[in-house]
Amino acid sequence: MSEIIALAGQNLISPMILFFALGMAAALARSDLSFPEAVAKGMSLYLLFAIGFKGGVGVAAHGVDLGLVLALLAGIVLSAGLPFVAFGLLRVMTRLSVTDAAAVAAHYGSISIVTFVAASALLQAQGVAFEGYMVAVAAAMEAPAILAALWIIARAGGRPDDSPGLWREILLNGSIVLLVGAFAIGWITGEDGQAEIAAFIEAPFKGVLCLFLLDMGLVAGRGLRSARGALAPAVLAFGVTMPVVGAVLGLGAGLVIGLSPGGVALLMVLSASASYIAVPAAMRVALPEANPAVSLTLALGVTFPFNLTLGIPLYLAVASRAAGG
Amino acid sequence: MSEIIALAGQNLISPMILFFALGMAAALARSDLSFPEAVAKGMSLYLLFAIGFKGGVGVAAHGVDLGLVLALLAGIVLSAGLPFVAFGLLRVMTRLSVTDAAAVAAHYGSISIVTFVAASALLQAQGVAFEGYMVAVAAAMEAPAILAALWIIARAGGRPDDSPGLWREILLNGSIVLLVGAFAIGWITGEDGQAEIAAFIEAPFKGVLCLFLLDMGLVAGRGLRSARGALAPAVLAFGVTMPVVGAVLGLGAGLVIGLSPGGVALLMVLSASASYIAVPAAMRVALPEANPAVSLTLALGVTFPFNLTLGIPLYLAVASRAAGG
Amino acid sequence: MSEIIALAGQNLISPMILFFALGMAAALARSDLSFPEAVAKGMSLYLLFAIGFKGGVGVAAHGVDLGLVLALLAGIVLSAGLPFVAFGLLRVMTRLSVTDAAAVAAHYGSISIVTFVAASALLQAQGVAFEGYMVAVAAAMEAPAILAALWIIARAGGRPDDSPGLWREILLNGSIVLLVGAFAIGWITGEDGQAEIAAFIEAPFKGVLCLFLLDMGLVAGRGLRSARGALAPAVLAFGVTMPVVGAVLGLGAGLVIGLSPGGVALLMVLSASASYIAVPAAMRVALPEANPAVSLTLALGVTFPFNLTLGIPLYLAVASRAAGG
Amino acid sequence: MEMHDAKRVEIIIEAMMEKRLATALERAGVTGYTVLPVSGGSGRWGPWSREGQVGRATGMVAVVCLIRPDRLDGLLKEAFAVLDRHIGVVSVSDTQILRAERF
Amino acid sequence: MEMHDAKRVEIIIEAMMEKRLATALERAGVTGYTVLPVSGGSGRWGPWSREGQVGRATGMVAVVCLIRPDRLDGLLKEAFAVLDRHIGVVSVSDTQILRAERF
Amino acid sequence: MEMHDAKRVEIIIEAMMEKRLATALERAGVTGYTVLPVSGGSGRWGPWSREGQVGRATGMVAVVCLIRPDRLDGLLKEAFAVLDRHIGVVSVSDTQILRAERF
Ligand SMILES: Nc1ncnc2c1ncn2[C@@H]1O[C@H](COP(=O)(O)O)[C@@H](O)[C@H]1O
Ligand SMILES: Nc1ncnc2c1ncn2[C@@H]1O[C@H](COP(=O)(O)O)[C@@H](O)[C@H]1O
Ligand SMILES: Nc1ncnc2c1ncn2[C@@H]1O[C@H](COP(=O)(O)O)[C@@H](O)[C@H]1O
Ligand code: NA
């Protein structure tokens, strides 16, 4: 326990977290500090490119086994199952409408790639190894949650817009394509490819991540400020309960399929995290009546900071114990 | 021959080419992966800055001789001459109107700086040396082709808009100014300047190039998709014939003026490549009736990928033989 | 003296200055070379992030003493006092209206962070040490000058718009928040934080600075071109007189509080430099009748290049003598 | 200069719906339109801005379409089918255009 | 499609003043508006462009606001209090809107 | 608020031609205009978008110009000389402006 607290304390004063906190504080104090949209998108493209490629190189180095397939399956099952858990919790805990609850549930079944990136950075800093293919698992967990949420809403009498165009949009959305594509290219080109572009994707990675987290803090803070009042306490409580529930389910799945302690920790992180890019966009198309401010503010303003500060070190500590690291 | 195939095969699985292919595939599959315009322009400014500066430092290191003057002259003659060859081929091979054929011819007389950058990267990876001033040759080859095409169209009875403003726009267009300016500054500051900014222009270069090629693949793929049908098979055939013709002429010129094998290969690449930044813009002003989709799609969607994948290794192999590398 | 000239000469052929000159020349020749707004803003965010963080790490390494407090006080006094000097000079030397003179005075009391960055780069290249907290002094000098200028204009019968919102905007403007925030985070995380992101904020720094100066040269050249005629010779003369006056006052203050030679040089640079980001924006809100072209062109087109080329080496030489470096 | 009566239709719609709107316009026989970026705004769910945003969920675009008056009804019908459940606004103003043969 | 009379108010104002204008619009009871970025222009102080600019002093934005005609006066009064000493232009055109219940 | 009759001229033109149009407007005595970026559109050569583009050949801008009605003819003549062979559209709408003394 004291070990967990020490780890969390250490995590809390890392530049990554402090820059996120700086962004949130600046936005709440109504500073005009802001990143141009193009710069924010450029940084996110860089992070996806780098994390995907490094994951692929990892797989090329260590070979691929049944573990990859099992992990992908586990990820898909978690992503499709978590929305039901989230939806149930929301209907019990909060007064959100069915539509809003289903939309929020989709966010929590899916994943936040920056939370994943921050967690891998912490693992690396701690010297904890993990499976390179976890980045592929992250990609596989983006979409099933959307399907589950649309099924929930349809059962509840709603009429989600699930035209064929929607499915291409979800499965071929930019972040999935870049993540999976870079992963495949890293896998194909392996150590040789790595040697060519290592200087671009490794040395500056942490610094770019700090800047990106500063931007996310700004966006999250702005969201919280303009949504103040719109989020009932019970909804806020869901925002810190659901990640813990998700992490526990991720822990179970990770142990069942026999991931390394680092891999288990990452599966917990993925399950605990909530999408703020792919799912919000899909929900605007498929469930336009859902209030985007609720799910986005919850995912970005509550769950993301919770995971970043307390969640990740907690999940890592638990995973190390449970998977005997 | 088998050596050429081996080189081409190796080239085909480099990260650079795979990221270009990823972009093209994503665009053809209608993924919404895309780079903001500002990020794309930022990457291209970086590449021009870095390649120009490195070329200048190279000249500062190895001194300058008659070779530079001869190479500049050869470049200007090629750029001015190739449009006539291209125009002739187009009129024989295709049914493009005189206006469209002249516009396309201007593109093929001029050069694509990214093709040049990709070729220099391959040369460096292969350990093949080349003259630092080739980047100045590239700059010198941008504009003469436009003059030639306007002359062709004027002779054919067209009335290109060649107001004085146009000439300043062409000669002082942003990419030429940055390329030549960075070249001059690299030359002036030499090793000292290099030492100051090497970490910025060298280590990350390949990685940025990969991301930029991903973006070019996306743009090329989108162009191909929306121009499908507009490009007759004969026009497509021109897109792979003309680079080979250009390369042969570049080879001759390079041998005549006595460039090193690496230099000959780059002159072939420059002659084989087609402009997709400077010339399209100039044509919109001078020949507004020409259909921009034809020349841009051909240059970016057909000739660029052809050169990137097959052309460059081919030209390098031929140059090595012919110039006795 | 010859030593100063040698230093200035060396400075003049550094890549930084040459890229600024390239930008100015390109803009004056009406080239269309330009940076997207988002890229320019991205580079400036990077520079603030890096310089703030490095300053904080410096303070963490060397500890903090009375010197920091004294330097902050000196900076605030200079920033609040210089506008009176500038306003007096302007009323004597030029025919600017009271409003325009007050607006210009606010610019010269405040500071230009890029001038500060360029000076620190030169100090580092020369191996001259300076206090890490000078970056905090720079931040402290941004706002007092605005207060002073509004007081001047109010006394002269003007009615500046100093609503409460204005003060938050000035004190929490983006650059101050990022600079001070990164400084604080650098201080808190110290060597450990530095180790994490050093590769991002150190190696590429000079290269980014060169690109940013190229952009500033373009903007300054465009400003000069469109303001030609609007700036009377006497106003131009002010643009090179005031920095020298400011530097002398900065020298005095630096000696009085006992800064190191490098610190004195930087305090001179801060006093000599004129704001072109924070103050212009504040003036648009508070003094909308002031002509922004006058102060911006003067600060960016005259004083900035003067400091960059001649001023900085001069101040450094004087500071080294006076503070016995 | 000879001017011709026309309608200026301005559709402010969620960025996610841009492609669907384009398809709908094509269906309505409209081939000319121009898309302007939107940086922020305010609506029933409060103010928003694109600053620092990565996702596309909270963005909008403004689509401007100049058409001959007799094509207006077809356009509105198709556009409305897309907009229907979505946020966004449509306004139609009288205007005059040059070079009417192109519309 | 049923259309309703409305006004299209277009306010081109300094970027620095955008937040103050938003507050003023809120005061006037206007909750719907859209902000478009501006890349350059020309006025009494000559031409300007945002290219390569870092500071916000020389930027503008275009705020488009569709309102019911009877709300126009309130809007203009509040907007003018913000614009007053500042550069910028305001134009009001007649237009027709769909879904009037939202305005 | 006192309003004055005016014309709102909107010229959507190739980005490459922006400077030439600015010169033409100056020639016509027009000193005030605002340029809005365009992110995409569709015309006789099909749809296009600026996403990921580096070159300027396939971009457009929207130039908005508020003028006193009596200056319209001069403006259109000069603008048309620039547009003539180029792609792009011009529309003119009736509008009302505040602070007419500035136009
Ligand atoms: N009256 C209006 N005038 C201009 N734009 C509006 C108006 N109402 C809504 N919008 C735009 O449409 C978006 C969605 O509005 P709403 O449908 O009210 O949620 C807003 O964020 C604005 O960008
Ligand atoms: N007549 C006009 N039409 C459109 N925009 C204008 C007009 N006059 C001024 N503007 C815009 O308002 C800004 C300030 O103009 P001014 O108040 O004349 O300095 C200009 O830079 C333009 O962006
Ligand atoms: N009817 C229209 N309404 C709005 N914009 C148009 C229209 N027609 C053309 N445009 C714009 O002008 C560009 C060139 O059109 P075109 O002259 O038809 O090739 C298009 O890409 C659009 O951006
Ligand atoms: Na999750």
Ligand code: NA
């Ligand atoms: Na060529």
Ligand code: NA
């Ligand atoms: Na100063």
